[in-house]
Amino acid sequence: MKNLIIGFVLCLSVFGCDSNAIYKSFIDFKDTNWYIKDVPSFTFEVKDETIPYDIYLLVRNASQYPYNNLYVTRYIYGPDNKLINKRLEQVILFEPKTGKPLGKGLGDIWDSKVLSSHGYKFPKKGKYTIKLQQYMRQDPLPFIMSIGLSVEKPLPPKQ
8 A cells, every 4th residue: 555655646746747837737526436517627827928838638547447538628718707719628548459548657546648739829818717527428427536737838849
């Protein structure tokens, strides 16, 4: 049990090293069940609207998750609380043919960081809210431990 806790802390530290992130947060689900009615909300501030940002979905799931993918509807609300973007996302959590987890993990817990939008331009400075709603046929959706969001400045190209 002690090794599992140490491994989990190491896994968290790997995902905590995004120096280019302007915002990063997770919301945990009670009893690892994501209900359709549960719509996690993430609010962050954009201080420079001239920069194109990368938006990542962060999923923590148990290996018992019964599907290889996860559909999520992503809603972006502007500083005036009006919906400015809505998009259905497919997050692949397991390799479809082999069932091998695609994220990073240890034991039964897997963390996936999936690009949702590359170079997204927020129209103006201010506070934005992104809401995520599961869009699967099963309600509740089992073995999803948490969902998160990371908004990052793109890294400069490697030379």
